[in-house]
Amino acid sequence: MSGDHGLRSSIPASLKALREFPRLRLHLVGNRAEIQQALDADDDQRLTIEHSDSVIPMAANVRTVLRSRPLGSSMAKSLDLLKQGVVSGVVSAGNTAALMTLAKRSVGMRPGFSRPALCSAVPTTTGECHMLDLGANVDSRPARLLEFAMMGTALARTLRPQTPARVALLSNGSEASKGNRQVRRARKLLESSPLINFCGFIEADQIQQGQADVVVCDGFTGNIALKAMEGTGRYLREQLQSLQAGSGVSSAKLLRWMNPNRYNGAFLLGLNGVVVKSHGGSDAEGFLTAIRQALQCMKNPGMFSSAGE
Amino acid sequence: MSGDHGLRSSIPASLKALREFPRLRLHLVGNRAEIQQALDADDDQRLTIEHSDSVIPMAANVRTVLRSRPLGSSMAKSLDLLKQGVVSGVVSAGNTAALMTLAKRSVGMRPGFSRPALCSAVPTTTGECHMLDLGANVDSRPARLLEFAMMGTALARTLRPQTPARVALLSNGSEASKGNRQVRRARKLLESSPLINFCGFIEADQIQQGQADVVVCDGFTGNIALKAMEGTGRYLREQLQSLQAGSGVSSAKLLRWMNPNRYNGAFLLGLNGVVVKSHGGSDAEGFLTAIRQALQCMKNPGMFSSAGE
Numbered sequence: 001m002s003g004d005h006g007l008r009s010s011i012p013a014s015l016k017a018l019r020e021f022p023r024l025r026l027h028l029v030g031n032r033a034e035i036q037q038a039l040d041a042d043d044d045q046r047l048t049i050e051h052s053d054s055v056i057p058m059a060a061n062v063r064t065v066l067r068s069r070p071l072g073s074s075m076a077k078s079l080d081l082l083k084q085g086v087v088s089g090v091v092s093a094g095n096t097a098a099l100m101t102l103a104k105r106s107v108g109m110r111p112g113f114s115r116p117a118l119c120s121a122v123p124t125t126t127g128e129c130h131m132l133d134l135g136a137n138v139d140s141r142p143a144r145l146l147e148f149a150m151m152g153t154a155l156a157r158t159l160r161p162q163t164p165a166r167v168a169l170l171s172n173g174s175e176a177s178k179g180n181r182q183v184r185r186a187r188k189l190l191e192s193s194p195l196i197n198f199c200g201f202i203e204a205d206q207i208q209q210g211q212a213d214v215v216v217c218d219g220f221t222g223n224i225a226l227k228a229m230e231g232t233g234r235y236l237r238e239q240l241q242s243l244q245a246g247s248g249v250s251s252a253k254l255l256r257w258m259n260p261n262r263y264n265g266a267f268l269l270g271l272n273g274v275v276v277k278s279h280g281g282s283d284a285e286g287f288l289t290a291i292r293q294a295l296q297c298m299k300n301p302g303m304f305s306s307a308g309e
Numbered sequence: 310m311s312g313d314h315g316l317r318s319s320i321p322a323s324l325k326a327l328r329e330f331p332r333l334r335l336h337l338v339g340n341r342a343e344i345q346q347a348l349d350a351d352d353d354q355r356l357t358i359e360h361s362d363s364v365i366p367m368a369a370n371v372r373t374v375l376r377s378r379p380l381g382s383s384m385a386k387s388l389d390l391l392k393q394g395v396v397s398g399v400v401s402a403g404n405t406a407a408l409m410t411l412a413k414r415s416v417g418m419r420p421g422f423s424r425p426a427l428c429s430a431v432p433t434t435t436g437e438c439h440m441l442d443l444g445a446n447v448d449s450r451p452a453r454l455l456e457f458a459m460m461g462t463a464l465a466r467t468l469r470p471q472t473p474a475r476v477a478l479l480s481n482g483s484e485a486s487k488g489n490r491q492v493r494r495a496r497k498l499l500e501s502s503p504l505i506n507f508c509g510f511i512e513a514d515q516i517q518q519g520q521a522d523v524v525v526c527d528g529f530t531g532n533i534a535l536k537a538m539e540g541t542g543r544y545l546r547e548q549l550q551s552l553q554a555g556s557g558v559s560s561a562k563l564l565r566w567m568n569p570n571r572y573n574g575a576f577l578l579g580l581n582g583v584v585v586k587s588h589g590g591s592d593a594e595g596f597l598t599a600i601r602q603a604l605q606c607m608k609n610p611g612m613f614s615s616a617g618e
Contacts, residue, residue, distance in 0.1 A: 005592060013596035020597075021604060058589055082582045089583035089603040091574070093596060096586055103577055103584045113579035118586065120575040121602075125547065134575060135481050138489045151578040158609045172444050172532035180447045180529040204533045205540030220489040221533055223481035224513045228537035231514030236545060237567045238434065244560050251553050251560040258546045265400070266429040266443060268412055269460040270422035273391045274398035275412045277405055277427065280367055283314060287322035287402060288329075293430075294398040295330060300467045 007038040010093065015039075018046055027087055029078040030055070052077045055094070062097040075099060079106040100136055117148050118219070119155060120226060126210030130155055131170075133219040134226050140218035142186035145169065149196045152214030160213070168202035168212035170221060176201070182218065190216070204228075265290030267297070274298055316347040319402065324348075327355055336396055338387040339364070361386045364403070371406045384408060388415040409445055426457050427528070428464060429535060435519035439464055440479075442528040443535050449527035451495035454478065458505045461523030469522070477511035477521035479530060485510070491527065499525070513537075574599030576606070583607055 007030070014026050025046045028035050032051040039047075052074040056065055070076050075094050081087045083106050092099050100116050109115070119132035132148045133140065140148075149167045156165030169187055171179040176187065178201060190198045202212050204225050217225065240254050264286035268275040274297045278290035316339070323335050334355045337344050341360040348356075361383040365374055379385050384403050390396045392415050401408050409425050418425070428441035441457045442449065449457075458476045465474030478496055480488040485496065487510060499507045511521050513534050526534065549563050573595035577584040583606045587599035 005590070009591060009593045009596045012593035013600060016593070016597050017600045020601075024604065079584070082584070088607045089585065091585045091587055091596075091599050091603050093587040093589055093591060093599075096589075099584065099586055100577060103580050103582075107580050107582040107584070109579055110581055116577040116579045116584075118575045119578050121572060123544070123572060125544065130576075132578065136577075138481060138487075147579070155576060155578060155606075158606055161609065170533060172447060172529050172536075178447075180527075183529075204536035205543065207537070208540050208544035218489075220481050220492075221530060224479060224530055225533050225537045227481075227513035228516070228534045229541045231517050232538045232541040233545065233567060234514065235432070235434065235517035236542065237564060240560070240567075241564055244564065251549070251563050254560050254563060255546060255549055255553065258542060258549075263430060263432060266427045267439075267464060268409060268425040268445075269428050269441065269464060270418055270425045270456070271412050271416050272419055273412075273416040275388070275391070275408065275416070275425075276398065276400045277408055278400055278402040280402055280405075281314070282318060282402060284318045284321035284325070287318045287400075288325050290400050290402075291322060291326045292329075294400050295326075295333070297464075297467055298397045300470070 005093075007034060011035070011038045014047070015044075018044055027078070027081060029074045029081070050077060050081065056098045058095050060095060060098065062095075062101050065095070065098045066101065070098070070102065076102055076106070079103055083107050096135075113147055113151065114144075117151055118222075119152060122207055122215075122226070122229065124208050124210035129207060129210070129213050129215055130159075131207070131215040131217070131222055131226060133217065133222050135219045135223035137219040139220070140182075142182060142189050145183070145186040145216050145218065146189045146193060148216045149190055149193070149198070149214065152216060153196050156213050163213075164197045165213040166199045166211075167196045167214040167216060168199050170204065170207075170215050170217035170225065171201035172203065174201045174203060174206075186216075259285075263289065265293035267293070314402075316343060320344070320347045323356070324353075327353055336387070336390060338383045338390070359386060359390065365407045367404050369404060369407065371404075371410050374404070374407045375410065379407070379411065385411055385415070388412055392416050405444075422456055422460065423453075426460055427531075428461060431516055431524075431535070431538065433517050433519035438516060438519065438522050438524055439468075440516070440524040440526070440531055440535060442526065442531050444528045444532035446528040447532075448529070449491075451491060451498050454492070454495040454525050454527065455498045455502060457525045458499055458502070458507070458523065461525060462505050465522050472522075473506045474522040475508045475520075476505045476523040476525060477508050479513065479516075479524050479526035479534065480510035481512065483510045483512060483515075495525075568594075572598065574602035576602070 027048045027050050029050040029052055032049050035049050053072045056073045056075050078090045079102055082090050117132045118134040118136040119130050121128040122131055130152055132152050153165050169183055171183050264279050264282045266277045274294055276290050276294040278287050336357045336359050338359040338361055341358050344358050362381045365382045365384050387399045388411055391399050426441045427443040427445040428439050430437040431440055439461055441461050462474050480492050573588050573591045575586045583603050585599050585603040587596050
């Protein structure tokens, strides 16, 4: 049992899960003495400790991990239990790259798929959607994006069997003319596949509006999109907490503070002059922000005009 | 004067800007009669109306725009005023692609730069940072990313002359081994340039933590990162508003609702079994969420095991 918090997060979570799911049986894989101590006097019959001698370090490089023969590690041991059919699923907070490699070696891939993809749920106004890949496959050819679309469709069918999953491809615009070379080629593959219900390109600000059930992207783009979402959530939470701590402000004031018009106005850089693009949908307050941006640059025109050099 | 709201946003913003900046002079470019009507009885000596016959449609394709000889449009006319030195800056809420193309044709590029880049401020815990490109240059070679780094450095020097800008390259991890082929090659270029103060890769969830002043990426990735941030801000605001509307909840409760542990657990898809990766840093609540995710899939194991097919 690894992860940054080790047993301090996995043991309490396991005990809660046993209370929440009366038919659940859990196998805890790790150092037996440490687990027994963390469990205290608990002797739940539905809980089995599987001893392992070592833990794969969180920051270890996959190649180093494989060279060190990780068979005795808690991660390898839990995957082995899955392979043998002793357990029906594995949850790990350990080293992601090691988990992907050891899982592929141990339980193997399903026919037609070359490597595991990382897929997470993202909350939407209508429920949730699933995004993949999120970092396991950084340079993905269009054919891999089609694999992701099929994996996501299968996952969505498992989680929500009632409705066929709408699959979208993450891009910088919804029109077919948008996208980089990779997603334009992938779009054609996804459009012509009878196995998926493709609904076109999706922009990153539409994901949480519930317009798709599965969002497909390469691991580089997906990792950046997901972390941009997580980072914004964390940033807003921290800012709102400090606003609230300062003066005990009302929830209404917190919401006013989150006004998107506080940031507007993109610079067109590299030109011989100051040109600022205001968001097409901005109101008067947003447009005023864009004017202020232009004025800030005009104060010091050195970089914006050849004459100023 | 274009944009989705036309004069309804630009005129009130202009009048507020004149009050805020006593030495500002504004040239409003658009239909004279409509602008006069919107201005009402205002006869500010610092406000000049420049008549134009037409407006470039928001959704128009750039090629169509250029074929239709857009010289009489408000956008072309304002860029012409900039070229002639009548004004020192242009703010437009119009068609982005048309603005980039017409600006390049009219005022031209600074030496060494091939095409304009779109650059926006992103709020951070310590102030703001500037991200570019945001969609103008979708397929960017490493040499273009170096251009963006130089443009961003020059902008930051104009806005914050006191401190040299720290430039980071957006990637899916901070280690040099991370990144796709494009950013790994660009990293070498940026590292060896004496003109920029390069501080390595930055992950998308670190942008708002204030670790860089300029964040460089290609237009595809930047557009997705920025829209992921905007979409999350909008989503959270909408959800908090509906929470507040329902029961008039306190600001403390709104903040509790924004707990990042409500979403945790990534699926490793394509394997012959259920494997769920919990976030390394998640607490007990987050780990429990990951266990719940695994259980959801185990209920319907069809897609996860060859035996189930």
